[in-house]
Structures are given as structure tokens and as C-alpha cells.
Amino acid sequence: MVAQGLIFGEGPVWNRREGRFYWVDIIGDTIWRWTPEVGAEVFIRPSGRANGMTLDRQGRLLVAGWGSRSVWRIEPDGVVRTLASHYRGVRINTPNDIVVRSDGRIYWTDPSGALFIPGMEGDDLQRYLDNHPVFRLDPDGTVVEAVADVSYPNGLCFSPDESRLYINDTWRAHIRVFDVAPDGELSGGEVFYSLVGDEPGVADGMKVDGEGNVYVTGPAGIHVIDPSGRLLGRIKVPGHTTNMAWGEDDWRTLFVTTYSSVFRLRLGIAGIPVGPEADA
């Protein structure tokens, strides 16, 4: 166990250069970090109810601003820079999770959960968009609606070669897979996997390992699905699992967030590195 006593853990990401693990407590309104042999410490509080996080190729922390209704980044000098908050002049919903492609294009899911879930309030709780899109931010600063027809988009992740983007839908309890064009456009979108099980847990966080297997939170913990959509097995996790991220030097440690805790476990297959090491 890495941490406990959280109210709603989420947003795990490993920073290999720092040798540190970062995660959030959404309702606790805090970004935490954990250093081996040191332990956990507050990194940012208040956080604008930060949710999903990742690192770009420059090593900058990218944050899905759940309560702040924005996507933001921490610059090397520590300055927080808002990258996106509106789409066509309208305030977006509440960014949930975030990924960045090797060319710098950022994709995030934009359901409206922070507008209605108790304890996750931001500064404006009015929803202005009539759908829950997946957005893309191009390097020139343009916000594009990448997918419009998701019921409640939540986790998202690329295949190892970035030719596919997986997006899960909490309300429909399934994962869809999209083909990714060089210019970032998405096509396809067929259902890749439907979650089954009566145990606690929903489609939430999602990641891919180095062999292309998809790991998604769901009933009982984490469902592991091969690239063809076949369930390989489930990793049972105590508590309600929210997200996961690989880390440590060999990227074989899986950090798992739940409502209340952060766990880590060792796996045989390495995950996909994030940050500058992704191109190594």
C-alpha cells in the first residue's frame, strides 16, 4: 500500500525522471506525490479538483481539471498554464482523464460528472454542452470535438503504436476502439469490450501494456483484455478501483488508485512509458 485515507483517489502517473508517483484525491482537492523511502506529501492543494493526469514528452504534468473545467499544465518553472477551457466559445464540461500523443496532440474525456456528483463542486456548476464529448487539443491550440456520441466518456488510452485509441463509457459499461489518423482524426468506434460482473466497480481508468493488452477498471477491480477484445482475467482489488498507471524504472509496477487508497503490484508485462521515456 502506497497511501490510504483518501476520499476519492484518481489520476495516477509515474514520473520516471523524478522517481516519483503522483495521484490525486478529487474530493480532498489535492495532488499528492510519493517518493520511495520518503513517502507521501502534498504537491498541490487546492487543485481545482484535479482528476486524470499524464506527462507529455517534455515531462510536463498535464491535468484534466475536473472542477476547474479546464485542461492545464505545469510548466518547468512551476507556472500553471490553462490549455483549454472552452469549445467554440462555450465552457466545456468537466475533463475527466487525459492522454497525449507523441506529436503533442492531447485528448481528454469531457463528461459532466463534477457538475452533479456531491463533494466534487467547482466554481460554476451549470452544464452548457448538450453532450459528453471526447476533445482533442491540437498543437496550434485548436480544440476539436473528436468524438461526440459517447454517453459518459471516462478512461482513454492509446495502443502501443498509437494507431488505436480506446475510450470507455461508464454508463454503457463498454470500451470502444477508434482508428487514429496521422492528423489526429478518429474513425470507427466499434464496441471493443463490454464489462460484466455484479461486483462493485465501473468503467473508469484505463491503460494499455507494452503488448497491447487493455487494463480497465470494472466490477471486482481491473479487467485485462487482449488486443482482440478477449478477457484474459481480472485483477481483484480491495475497494472501489478508479484508475491505474505503470511505473518504477522497469515500468512493471502497476499503481492502482481506489476511493480510499493507492496500491502497487508487480506484473510480468511492462506498461507503456509516459513522459520523455515514451520515445526511448
Added chain:
Amino acid sequence: MSQNFEPVASCQGQAGGVIARDGHILFCAVDESRILDFDPDSGAVSEFRRYTSRISGLAPWPSGRIYAAQSGSRRVVQLNPDGSVSTLSSRLGGRVHNHPFDLTVDGSGRIWFSDPYSAIPAQGPQVFERLGHASVLRLRQLPNRHWTMDRMTTDTSFPGAVQVSADSSTLFVTENDPDPQGRRELRAYPIFADGNLGRPAVLHTFGSDHRGPHRGGYGLCLDAGGRLLLCAGSTESGPGPAVYIFGLDGHISGTLALPENPAACCCLGSEIYVTTVGGRLLRADAG
């Protein structure tokens, strides 16, 4: 006294809180998570707000703000004139409270709201357990503009409608225990100068008959003369759905029969508007 109520607007599912504002009637389409705007002059109905997370009660405030009981998100919010929504406070002693149902504002700007349990859970993950009590709570703004919340009743278990008297000296509360042996009554709590409540007087009690317990009161409002109007009852048991009019002496001075089970009520001039469980907005002229 009896009047014919006519339907003037409708929504899908249950309707809820209703207020008069700027000559219009705003009412909650609770199951649709919308607030609708009825224009009495033209008869037109338009959408005032959408995505309201089951707002069930409304209270206007002179600055143009509207306070709202957001049952689906377990908090009291403020609807701002610019279209945005702010939360005031969702915690009582650090704990997220239950499901606000109705609210009223006194002359000092304090917001009194009923906080019953709800059979419909809040939206999203169920992170917070409900409180160990269902009470009337009060929000009070501090000089630093933050809001603080206090529990004001300890004798309620199913608080429903709330209404402060015109002189802010009395808080009217309906208690709606559906158990045949439970209390279903309209209470009048004196509001002391220090803001606390005294022992309530029971203005009306709903009983039971061979068809079952009588449905209690779910809507309260004041008319232009400061009289209290209570909408209560059902077609399933008792004397039937009605608006009860209480004189300033606390006695019933009249009743208006309703064609269906009411949810809430408000007055605009001499007109009475009543929303219903069946999703209609009814109107009658009280003369």
C-alpha cells in the same frame, strides 16, 4: 371555498417547486432536471434552466439570484443571473447532508431548507453516507461571504415544505412521516431573536382512514396578504387533494379542491399556481 383549477403547463414526470418572478412562473420539472418558465400573459412555456440535477425547490432573492434545493446532488445552490450556478455549502459539520427538498429565505437572508432522505440516490458514485437525522437546516452568510450551516430542528424525521412568515417571526414546516402511526402535520416554529427555533405549534394534523394514511403537505407559500397556503392531500385517501388557506390567526379560513395530487404552490397577484406530482402546472384565481 372552492375554485376550478385549470392546467396551464406540463412536464414529463413529477413537477416540483414553483415561484413567481418578474411576472412569470418558474417551476421545476424535477424528473427532467429542468426549470420551466410560464408566461401568464401569453401562455408560452420556455426552458429557464436545464441539467438541474433534480432541483426540487426554489426561492427567489431580490438581487436576481434564485436559491435552489438540488436534491440530486445533495446541496443548495445559487442560480445566478448570468446563467452560472454556484454552490453555497453542502456540508453540515463536515459531513455532506441529505437531499434538500424545499427552501425559504427570511428577512435576514438566511436560507432555511428541509433535508429529508430520498429514495432516489444522488447522481454518481455513492461516496457519502446520509446523515443520521433528517432535519431543517439553515445556511447563514458570514461577513467573509462564506456560508455556514446549522441544524435547526431535532424533532423532524420527514421534513417537507418550509416557509418563513412575512415578518420572519415564524417558520412553517410540514412533517410527512408516511407510516400510519407517524406524524403528518403542519408546524409553526417561532423564530427567536437569536435565530433559534422554539417549540412548534401544530396548525393541522393529517390522519388516516380506511384507505390508508392521509398524504401530508408538500408545498407552502404566502399570498399577497401574508396568509399561509398549504397544498396537501391525495386522491388515494382522506378528503382529497386541496390547497388549505390559513388566516393570520393560524386557523384554516378556506380550502380549494385540487383535481390531482399537489407538489408545490405559489401566488402571483390574485392567482394561485400549483404544481402536481403528475407533472402539471395548475392555475386558479382566488379572487
